[in-house]
Amino acid sequence: GAGVSQSPSNKVTEKGKDVELRCDPISGHTALYWYRQSLGQGLEFLIYFQGNSAPDKSGLPSDRFSAERTGGSVSTLTIQRTQQEDSAVYLCASSSQRGAETQYFGPGTRLLVL
Amino acid sequence: QQQVKQSPQSLIVQKGGISIINCAYENTAFDYFPWYQQFPGKGPALLIAIRPDVSEKKEGRFTISFNKSAKQFSLHIMDSQPGDSATYFCAARRGGADGLTFGKGTHLIIQP
Numbered sequence: 001g002a003g004v005s006q007s008p009s010n011k012v013t014e015k016g017k018d019v020e021l022r023c024d025p026i027s028g029h030t031a032l033y034w035y036r037q038s039l040g041q042g043l044e045f046l047i048y049f050q051g052n053s054a055p056d057k058s059g060l061p062s063d064r065f066s067a068e069r070t071g072g073s074v075s076t077l078t079i080q081r082t083q084q085e086d087s088a089v090y091l092c093a094s095s096s097q098r099g100a101e102t103q104y105f106g107p108g109t110r111l112l113v114l
Numbered sequence: 115q116q117q118v119k120q121s122p123q124s125l126i127v128q129k130g131g132i133s134i135i136n137c138a139y140e141n142t143a144f145d146y147f148p149w150y151q152q153f154p155g156k157g158p159a160l161l162i163a164i165r166p167d168v169s170e171k172k173e174g175r176f177t178i179s180f181n182k183s184a185k186q187f188s189l190h191i192m193d194s195q196p197g198d199s200a201t202y203f204c205a206a207r208r209g210g211a212d213g214l215t216f217g218k219g220t221h222l223i224i225q226p
Contacts, residue, residue, distance in 0.1 A: 042118075042203055045213030107156055
């Protein structure tokens with residue numbers, strides 16, 4: 001079956017612009033996660049969704065970052081007024097249910113803010 | 115505060131040798147410790163994981179050793195192969211939490 005897909009695969013934007021990153025989780029997976037991977041750093045947890053609700057937003061770095069999930073499936077991560085330090089790979093993962101051990105990652109969206 | 119510290123940052127091993135990557139954690143509330151493997155241009159993939167009620171878990175050539183008292187765990191890759199060349203991340207999760215806390219990764223190169 002299809003894995004987690006993300007789009008776009010690459011995004012170049014100018015400082016101050018808004019960007020939207022999309023994640024399609026594995027069909028039937030109720031749990032969805034967003035992580036950020038900066039150069040030379042590990043993955044940094046951003047936000048978790050269970051269904052359409054986000055019980056854990058603790059990792060969002062600032063109020064410029066927001067995310068939503070509609071229909072318990074597709075999720076969008078929005079970064080407003082992008083800054084150069086937002087340049088990173090944004091990874092989405094899904095798991096079959098809350099607390100499931102395996103998180104399946106997508107290939108990521110590489111964001112470059114000029 | 116970095117909650118999971120991983121070393122080394124990079125590692126070169128000869129084909130057939132043993133690759134060892136170490137991680138240390140601070141938060142005693144962590145109760146799940148996975149290792150992820152990431153190839154260039156791909157997302158990380160779960161390799162092997164352990165819970166603190168056991169000291170070792172083996173799956174094929176991959177073994178996790180876990181030392182609860184020292185708050186350390188390590189990944190051993192036996193008979194390392196060029197196809198094992200990748201970046202490896204250790205991670206940890208608190209009971210009741212959902213997001214994983216990752217180490218900074220180890221870039222492993224297996225020389226033929």
